[in-house]
Amino acid sequence: MNKTLAALLVVAAIIFGSPFVGSVHSSVDAKDIHQCAYFFYSKSCYSCVQANDYIKTVETKYPLLEVVRYEIGNKINYELLIEFYNSRNIGTYRWPVVFIGNEILVGKEEIQSRLEPLLDNKTGWVCPSPNATVPPYPGDQQQPEEPPIGIIAGMAFADSMNPCAITVLLLLIVAIGTSTASVWKTGVAYIAGNFVAYLIIGFGLFNFLQQFEMPTYLNKVIGVAAILLAIYTLFSKIPAQSRPVIKKLINKSTTAPLAFLAGAAISAIELPCTGGPYFLALALMTQYKMGSAEVLTYLLFYNLIFVLPLVAVLLLWGRGIAPRIPKNYIRIASAALMFFVGIIILSI
Numbered sequence: 001m002n003k004t005l006a007a008l009l010v011v012a013a014i015i016f017g018s019p020f021v022g023s024v025h026s027s028v029d030a031k032d033i034h035q036c037a038y039f040f041y042s043k044s045c046y047s048c049v050q051a052n053d054y055i056k057t058v059e060t061k062y063p064l065l066e067v068v069r070y071e072i073g074n075k076i077n078y079e080l081l082i083e084f085y086n087s088r089n090i091g092t093y094r095w096p097v098v099f100i101g102n103e104i105l106v107g108k109e110e111i112q113s114r115l116e117p118l119l120d121n122k123t124g125w126v127c128p129s130p131n132a133t134v135p136p137y138p139g140d141q142q143q144p145e146e147p148p149i150g151i152i153a154g155m156a157f158a159d160s161m162n163p164c165a166i167t168v169l170l171l172l173i174v175a176i177g178t179s180t181a182s183v184w185k186t187g188v189a190y191i192a193g194n195f196v197a198y199l200i201i202g203f204g205l206f207n208f209l210q211q212f213e214m215p216t217y218l219n220k221v222i223g224v225a226a227i228l229l230a231i232y233t234l235f236s237k238i239p240a241q242s243r244p245v246i247k248k249l250i251n252k253s254t255t256a257p258l259a260f261l262a263g264a265a266i267s268a269i270e271l272p273c274t275g276g277p278y279f280l281a282l283a284l285m286t287q288y289k290m291g292s293a294e295v296l297t298y299l300l301f302y303n304l305i306f307v308l309p310l311v312a313v314l315l316l317w318g319r320g321i322a323p324r325i326p327k328n329y330i331r332i333a334s335a336a337l338m339f340f341v342g343i344i345i346l347s348i
Contacts, residue, residue: 090104195306
């Protein structure tokens with residue numbers, strides 16, 4: 001009789017015992033089960049470094065947590081990141097980002113606030129898969145992988161219509177005399193100095209801006225800033241304290257090497273006053289995943305446009321035509337162009 005009762009109890013436990021089994025499973029501590037997460041980051045991203053440091057501390061709390069790290073500077077890793085985002089119907093690609101289970105944590109703050117609660121819920125007991133789809137994020141829009149070339153060109157043209165740089169070139173040509181050969185050599189060297197300095201400064205600024213996690217609404221900020229910059233352009237001038245320095249550099253630029261150095265130095269001096277469009281273009285470019293070669297291509301494109309008016313002035317002077325610079329009209333044209341660029345950015 002006792003054996004029969006015991007057998008019945010065993011059968012009942014098997015048939016109705018799933019709640020007990022579940023309760024035993026749920027009682028397992030999250031730190032005692034294997035969990036998996038994928039972490040995508042960039043070496044040049046400061047918030048990525050902070051997120052990685054936080055994840056390292058989480059790994060010490062959850063010894064069985066396996067975090068697979070993907071540095072998106074590697075093309076294969078970046079393509080995998082795009083695949084994960086696209087599988088979740090998200091068209092804006094941002095980092096740092098953690099994929100755990102069917103969850104996605106975008107940005108340092110979200111990683112720090114949500115990762116441990118998700119681990120406690122055992123969300124990562126199955127490794128994430130790009131085949132798992134979730135509904136699209138509200139308001140999320142598809143974003144192109146490269147900056148719009150038309151907007152970059154518009155900012156470059158607005159930046160190039162800088163009466164200060166053109167006036168300095170004319171003063172330099174007058175200072176070196178009437179020799180055509182000297183005009184060509186010194187003029188080309190001065191323009192090359194402008195071009196190289198702007199290129200190096202731009203590449204450095206781009207890498208600096210990439211250290212920060214930019215807000216998703218940065219494009220709107222850039223659009224508003226472009227409109228405000230258009231207004232500022234109408235009244236901006238080189239600071240009075242910089243003019244004696246520029247004049248001194250012009251007077252010493254009697255040879256091509258010195259003209260090159262003068263062009264580079266004058267570009268750096270003028271940048272805080274006239275480099276607004278350049279800075280906005282660089283900030284816009286940071287919103288897109290670009291390799292070093294692509295960044296350099298965009299910067300070369302921008303700076304070739306930037307020096308076009310200088311080249312035009314030099315060609316006219318070389319042909320014996322002394323161009324007059326309608327500064328007010330140039331300022332108005334530059335301001336109008338920046339205004340329309342700002343409107344276009346806001347409408348994207």
